[in-house]
Amino acid sequence: MKFLVVFCMLFFVAAASPAATFDELSTRAAAARDANRISEAIELYRQALELNPKWQEGVWFLGTFLYQKGDYAGAQKAFGRFVTLAPQAGPAWGLLALAEFRTGAYDSALEHLERSLDLKAGEQEGIGFILRYHHAQLLTRAGAFEQALRAFRPFLQSGSADPSLLAAVGLAALHRPRLVGDVPAAELELLQAAGKATALTMSGRTDEARASFADLLKRFGGSPDIHYLYGCFLFPTSPDEAIAEMKRELAISPNHPGASAMIAWSLLVDADPGAALPHAQIAAAGEQKSATAQYVMGRSLHETGRSKEGLPYLEAAASLDASNWENRVALVTAYAKLGRYADAKRERANALRLSAEAAGIAQR
Amino acid sequence: MRSVSLCAVLLSLVCGGASAADVTCATCHKKQATSQPGTFMAHALMLRTYPKLTKTLGGYTYTVETRGGKSTYSVTDGVDTIAVPIRWAFGAKTQTWVLERNGKLYESLVSFYPKVNGLDVTMGDQHITPTTLLEAFGRELPDRDVRACFDCHATGAVVNRQVQFETLKPGVQCGRCHTGANEHLKAISKGKSTPMPARLGKMTPEDTSNFCGQCHRTWDWVVRNRLRGEATVRFQPYRLANSACYDGGDSRISCTACHDPHQDPVVGSAAYDEKCLACHSTAAVVAKQKMYKACPVGKAECSSCHMPKVPLPGGHQTFTDHHIRVVKAGEPYPN
Numbered sequence A: 001m002k003f004l005v006v007f008c009m010l011f012f013v014a015a016a017s018p019a020a021t022f023d024e025l026s027t028r029a030a031a032a033r034d035a036n037r038i039s040e041a042i043e044l045y046r047q048a049l050e051l052n053p054k055w056q057e058g059v060w061f062l063g064t065f066l067y068q069k070g071d072y073a074g075a076q077k078a079f080g081r082f083v084t085l086a087p088q089a090g091p092a093w094g095l096l097a098l099a100e101f102r103t104g105a106y107d108s109a110l111e112h113l114e115r116s117l118d119l120k121a122g123e124q125e126g127i128g129f130i131l132r133y134h135h136a137q138l139l140t141r142a143g144a145f146e147q148a149l150r151a152f153r154p155f156l157q158s159g160s161a162d163p164s165l166l167a168a169v170g171l172a173a174l175h176r177p178r179l180v181g182d183v184p185a186a187e188l189e190l191l192q193a194a195g196k197a198t199a200l201t202m203s204g205r206t207d208e209a210r211a212s213f214a215d216l217l218k219r220f221g222g223s224p225d226i227h228y229l230y231g232c233f234l235f236p237t238s239p240d241e242a243i244a245e246m247k248r249e250l251a252i253s254p255n256h257p258g259a260s261a262m263i264a265w266s267l268l269v270d271a272d273p274g275a276a277l278p279h280a281q282i283a284a285a286g287e288q289k290s291a292t293a294q295y296v297m298g299r300s301l302h303e304t305g306r307s308k309e310g311l312p313y314l315e316a317a318a319s320l321d322a323s324n325w326e327n328r329v330a331l332v333t334a335y336a337k338l339g340r341y342a343d344a345k346r347e348r349a350n351a352l353r354l355s356a357e358a359a360g361i362a363q364r
Numbered sequence B: 001m002r003s004v005s006l007c008a009v010l011l012s013l014v015c016g017g018a019s020a021a022d023v024t025c026a027t028c029h030k031k032q033a034t035s036q037p038g039t040f041m042a043h044a045l046m047l048r049t050y051p052k053l054t055k056t057l058g059g060y061t062y063t064v065e066t067r068g069g070k071s072t073y074s075v076t077d078g079v080d081t082i083a084v085p086i087r088w089a090f091g092a093k094t095q096t097w098v099l100e101r102n103g104k105l106y107e108s109l110v111s112f113y114p115k116v117n118g119l120d121v122t123m124g125d126q127h128i129t130p131t132t133l134l135e136a137f138g139r140e141l142p143d144r145d146v147r148a149c150f151d152c153h154a155t156g157a158v159v160n161r162q163v164q165f166e167t168l169k170p171g172v173q174c175g176r177c178h179t180g181a182n183e184h185l186k187a188i189s190k191g192k193s194t195p196m197p198a199r200l201g202k203m204t205p206e207d208t209s210n211f212c213g214q215c216h217r218t219w220d221w222v223v224r225n226r227l228r229g230e231a232t233v234r235f236q237p238y239r240l241a242n243s244a245c246y247d248g249g250d251s252r253i254s255c256t257a258c259h260d261p262h263q264d265p266v267v268g269s270a271a272y273d274e275k276c277l278a279c280h281s282t283a284a285v286v287a288k289q290k291m292y293k294a295c296p297v298g299k300a301e302c303s304s305c306h307m308p309k310v311p312l313p314g315g316h317q318t319f320t321d322h323h324i325r326v327v328k329a330g331e332p333y334p335n
Helices: A001-013 A018-036 A038-051 A056-069 A072-085 A090-103 A106-118 A126-142 A144-156 A165-172 A185-202 A204-220 A228-236 A239-252 A255-268 A273-286 A291-303 A307-318 A325-337 A340-356 B004-012 B032-040 B133-137 B143-153 B179-191 B203-216 B219-224 B229-234 B236-241 B269-277 B303-305
Strands: B053-057 B059-069 B070-076 B081-086 B088-090 B094-099 B104-107 B109-111 B117-120 B137-140 B309-311 B316-318
Touching: A018 A038, A018 A056, A038 A056, A056 A072, A056 A090, A056 B133, A072 A090, A090 A106, A090 A126, A106 A126, A126 A144, A126 A165, A144 A165, A144 A185, A144 A291, A185 A204, A185 A228, A185 B303, A204 A228, A204 B004, A204 B236, A228 A239, A255 A273, A255 A291, A273 A291, A273 A325, A291 A307, A291 A325, A307 A325, A325 A340, A325 B203, A325 B219, A340 B219, B053 B109, B059 B109, B059 B269, B070 B133, B081 B094, B081 B133, B088 B143, B104 B143, B143 B203, B203 B219, B203 B236, B229 B236, B229 B309, B269 B303
Parallel strands: none
Antiparallel strands: B053 B059, B059 B070, B070 B081, B088 B094, B094 B104, B104 B137, B109 B117, B309 B316
């Protein structure tokens, strides 16, 4: 909170020349602000804004002080007003989203956070961290689990064992579209254990992750999603074992979209798209915001001769995970099959560039 | 109906006099059926005889030889030896063996290279450092690799995703590419024209690339398998697709625009000049086709500059790079 006030003060420089009465009110508001008389400052900013509704500095400080006082609905209104005056102000979109998060307006909070991050607010020291963390949580709540895990990744590099963070990561890893605050206390232990194993995997501490998964399976092996998560851990190095885990998951949770997607993927790798298709259908229907689910569905359709039907799924996958070169490769094949050679050529270049970046190789 | 009847009449004239038992692909497709059996592709799975060949790698010594009409592959660490008969030899020139041992199939860890007239590490296996005699013997092949090997090097090899070891025909024969050729032959022998195999010549360049790429590797297969560097030079459909001039819909640039699949590739750059000049020419637009910039340097042997020969790492041979481009001195191999 203290940070927000400091941030807000730094954000603004001198305002435009006001009229006399407005000048007096704004001067008094600034004095109240500097003296940390927050309630008085709020009232003075309100009065000044009645005289000059387009006074950006006034709207900004009104919003931040209302947020500081816990009046999130008021802050939401003020920041909403601010972004109409300064639509390119990334931090303002971020603060609007944080206020919306507090009032439970999660869908618009996610939308406005993404706008804020698009405007590079996530790169600003201090507030960037807060915005990105909320973004990751809201992605989980929206069912965009793969994107959420990518968003959590920077928070895991330090090896943080914060229980709330681990629970949040656990929710994303187990594909549970909720916020940590909405989770019953009885579930937290499982989520934290799953989050810990996932965090260790994502930070490259493979041996510790393996031990953590052994513990997770021992304690919660009969719960839904656990075998799926373990299968994801195994997939890069032991695909056959991974698929066995996915099948164990389906025995516990029939029609599990994530496990179905991974089985479909394995069958596609094995050049058996006909067998992959039914699994892909379950995956795509169950997880519309999963790039993997959309990808396997699109590829299964395309590779069984239904390219026109498959293309929208592949385009959705590429949109959900724009940096993934495999999505682009699939798009190339579908576009080419449909005679859209210019699109195929464009995506071919994208796929090569992205795969080179993923491999850490500088492309000519 | 009328055209089908006419077709049957023509067929009876073309194939006239041939009894059902006599009808072969060559009866009607004489040119292709005469040249194709002599190609390298037709000999893609060919047993041959070997003089005694030996190679020592690490602590293991390999021996391949033919005695009494039977070829064997063996490896020893000086104490123990694994020796098996050679049943499957992959490749018309360079040869790698798929070996059976205790019900499993292995890719031999050494291969025969004509250029050195001897054995060396199988291409792609250079990263393997065997720690046991069995690892030195070869790389155990998963089912999908076994299917892929035989599906490309034999005809009728894979049915319902199972390799038909007893009935497959070694090498690429008519039916490998022309699916339904057997049914077509049976129909012809009865004076019928249908069913007809798919007309491969009608495929788009993109589909042709993917068709040939079943074995020569498609663009997406190479990318998905994260293959990079000079090792990709032998995957021509991948390399071609990376060319700036590749379109996918322009029939002037496709596998079959330059190569007749019923013959071995023509050797010599000059033979391909007319293919390049079909697009890169100052001549007037031909049949409304888009023309591209003419080469400011030369008008002959285009591929000698624009499709350089690249040594295949570990392969003891060079391949023509099908990534058609303006090659600049000292530039790295483009992926």
